[in-house]
Amino acid sequence: MNIFKIICIILITSIFTSCGSGNQKASSLFEIKLENNLKQINQNQEIGVSINNKKEKQIESVEYSIDNTTLPVNNGKIKVNLPTLGHKVLTAKITFDGETVEINKNFKLLSEKAPEIYTYNIINEFPHDTKAYTQGLEFHNDTLYESTGKKGQSFLRKLNFKTGEVYKQIDLDAAYFGEGITILNDKIYQLTWQSGLGFIYDLNTFKKLDNFQYGKSREGWGLTNDGTKIFKSDGTEKIWFINPNTMTEEGHIETVT
CATH class of the missing domain: 2.60.40.10 (Immunoglobulins)
Structure with missing residues (x-):
């Protein structure tokens, strides 16, 4: 090892040591x-x-x-x-x-x-496929869109919620565990659980348009939107803001109570 490398290592070590000792010094003096x-x-x-x-x-x-x-x-x-x-x-x-x-x-x-604590009343019941391991769903123009989980059994489907009739369905690759979905600007956005990957589909044809990767959020859980931004939950107390044009995470809020 030449003298230049030795000097660099000594300088870097000194910087980190001084930073650490500074923090320790402060906490030893004040609280x-x-x-x-x-x-x-x-x-x-x-x-x-x-x-x-x-x-x-x-x-x-x-x-x-x-x-x-x-x-x-x-x-x-x-x-x-x-x-x-x-x-x-x-x-x-x-x-x-x-x-x-x-x-x-x-x-x-x-x-x-x-x-506030909310309650509810059941006003109606509809049939549902008991083999569908529901992870995400959203109503759009009175039609139900559903995303299901379990590897090898995950799919995205469009159906008549009153009768259970399936209008359209696309199966996910067996490597993915499907999660939450949301619909915005004629596109369906779908999360997967632990793969760090999401999918974008055309609302009408179910053709896959693109993939997107997660940023700092840990996993894929639930999705929704307010007409402008997409909101993503990741299994922690954080709810992330996603820009639908770039699919990048632009901050988060935390649920605390």
Whole structure:
């Protein structure tokens, strides 16, 4: 190994070591304390916040932020009001003895209102193929479109929901486990479970038009849309936004209650 490579390795190691030691130093000196040691906070809740100064350093200033948004402190309290819920990180930037460090505190942000509990009444029943392992379905112009799972038994079909008559069907390759579907702009979008792959079909002919791959989402579960964006669930608390023109994931929200 020549001297240039040795120097590079030493420099890279030094950088990572210094970064790690910086974080360790900060946490050994300071800690963010939330009122009542709360780990869950409701949207728009005011909560007391302070710094545990472990080594009694001379603190010059403290600035709190979440998602790069600064939170003002009033009478020792911060008010959390963010555009999305879920897992968040509260950061404190602390200046002391002429240097600045950052420390973090993880918490979960909940809605300020408890969810309503809905019930239902069965008003009608219709026949359904008991061999169809339903994973996704959607009504379009009073016609039912259904996607089923199980490898070797997955298919996409269009049927009369009142009679069970199948109008059109396409079988998936045995390697795929079919999942959720949604219909947008005369196309059917279909997920598969753990293959990281989805399919796009022509709504009228069932001809496969394209494939698409998942981004950061883990698996394929459910799909729906609002007429503009596609929403994808992946078996976690996250619901992903998909651009139907590019089929790329453009952020997510988290369900928390």
